[in-house]
Amino acid sequence: MNSGNNNLSLPWANGWFSEPQKPAWVQELRGWQRIIMKHQFGKIYFRYDDLPRVYEEGKAVGVEMILLFGWWKGGFDNGYPVYEPDLVHSGAGSGLACLRSGKFGKSATLELRQSTAS
Structure with a gap:
């Protein structure tokens, strides 16, 4: 039973873990909008x-x-794990064109198998 000490693993982790330096954009990030473009049952919410x-x-x-x-x-x-863009959202290449348009700065991230790729 834990007596309230949340640092029980700290000595163990100190032997191998060092927190990575966070880039400035991560330190400044206030949150994100999680957008589901197409539901698993086929309903399109966003194009x-x-x-x-x-x-x-x-x-x-x-x-x-x-x-x-x-x-x-x-x-x-x-x-999963096949990520073939769905043309129903606006046609061939339009998703990438939209993301590269500069309207988002470097602020759009794609979900890929429970991790992200910018």
Whole structure:
């Protein structure tokens, strides 16, 4: 039973773990909008053309990152580990074009198998 000391593993971890230096953009991050573009049952909630508006709405309240889920053919929670862009969101290349448009700075992140890639 834990007597309230939450540092029980600290001596063990100190032997091998050192916290990595966080980049400035991580230290300044206030949060993100988690956007499910296509639900696992096929319902489309957002298209690529919607993303600049969604980003601006978040930015207005200080949230300057969007985390995209369900941008691939299978939709959210389907299709792992195959991530083939779903053209239903706006056509070939439009997703990448949208993300590269500069409207998000470096603030868009894609969900890939429970981790992220910017």
